[in-house]
Amino acid sequence: MLDTCQPDYDSLETPVTGVSVDYPSGHIVKPHRHPRAQLVYAIEGVLVVETPAGRWVTPPTHGVWVHAGIEHSLRMRGVTRVRSLFVNPDAIAGLPQDNCVISVSPLLRELILAATQVTAGYSSDSRDGRLMRFILDELCAVQVLPFHLPWPDDARIASVCQALSQQPAINLTAGEWAQQLAMSSKTFHRRFLHSTGVTFGRWRQQARLLNSLEFLAQGRPVLEVAFQHGYDSQSAFAAAFKRQFGVSPSAFFVPDGLEE
Numbered sequence: 001m002l003d004t005c006q007p008d009y010d011s012l013e014t015p016v017t018g019v020s021v022d023y024p025s026g027h028i029v030k031p032h033r034h035p036r037a038q039l040v041y042a043i044e045g046v047l048v049v050e051t052p053a054g055r056w057v058t059p060p061t062h063g064v065w066v067h068a069g070i071e072h073s074l075r076m077r078g079v080t081r082v083r084s085l086f087v088n089p090d091a092i093a094g095l096p097q098d099n100c101v102i103s104v105s106p107l108l109r110e111l112i113l114a115a116t117q118v119t120a121g122y123s124s125d126s127r128d129g130r131l132m133r134f135i136l137d138e139l140c141a142v143q144v145l146p147f148h149l150p151w152p153d154d155a156r157i158a159s160v161c162q163a164l165s166q167q168p169a170i171n172l173t174a175g176e177w178a179q180q181l182a183m184s185s186k187t188f189h190r191r192f193l194h195s196t197g198v199t200f201g202r203w204r205q206q207a208r209l210l211n212s213l214e215f216l217a218q219g220r221p222v223l224e225v226a227f228q229h230g231y232d233s234q235s236a237f238a239a240a241f242k243r244q245f246g247v248s249p250s251a252f253f254v255p256d257g258l259e260e
Contacts, residue, residue: 222250
């Protein structure tokens with residue numbers, strides 16, 4: 001593992017710090033937290049970021065914004081080259097207000113790469129200081145994307161979500177899950193919506209599509225991924241995928257130019 005991050009990347013002395021770490025496939029960074037907000041971004045591989053409130057899955061065109069003080073863990077699918085920014089929460093008005101997935105434009109990508117080359121202790125009126133101020137401006141203009149999978153705080157509903165996350169092809173209806181939990185279908189729907197903020201059907205589809213990203217990133221055939229995630233055909237999966245992410249499954253992981 002390559003780790004070129006500055007030893008004081010959590011220091012509040014500078015508004016932004018860039019960090020560069022390469023991880024092997026399957027590597028897990030255990031739950032931890034930072035006093036600064038973090039933009040977790042991978043230029044290669046797929047990042048799975050988990051907090052007690054939910055999970056985010058991101059390919060190399062997106063990053064996860066994690067607020068200061070929020071406990072989170074990281075899981076790598078494929079060799080994953082992480083380039084992070086640590087940002088003082090009060091560095092500038094207009095930063096993302098919630099933990100979220102953001103779109104990383106080509107410009108922001110290059111700014112992030114440049115930030116990881118900046119040494120600690122830069123002056124605010126230097127070229128490096130101006131670079132970091134430019135990054136802050138860009139972070140205030142990012143597009144927030146629907147890549148979040150909310151996690152329920154109800155233990156019984158969480159058991160259903162855990163089963164669906166581990167075996168996304170399970171096609172039990174809400175009524176069948178309710179029967180397993182010894183509750184009425186109406187109660188199940190009400191408790192699911194209350195504890196996740198979304199309906200059962202919406203949550204299951206979101207879980208399937210986000211989970212499918214991890215398999216597509218490994219180069220699995222689209223048809224195979226569709227069947228593994230409960231879809232009857234490649235066309236049904238592709239249609240749902242495009243509605244959610246705006247592109248087809250085959251176009252989602254278009255290779256990007258990698259850092260030299």
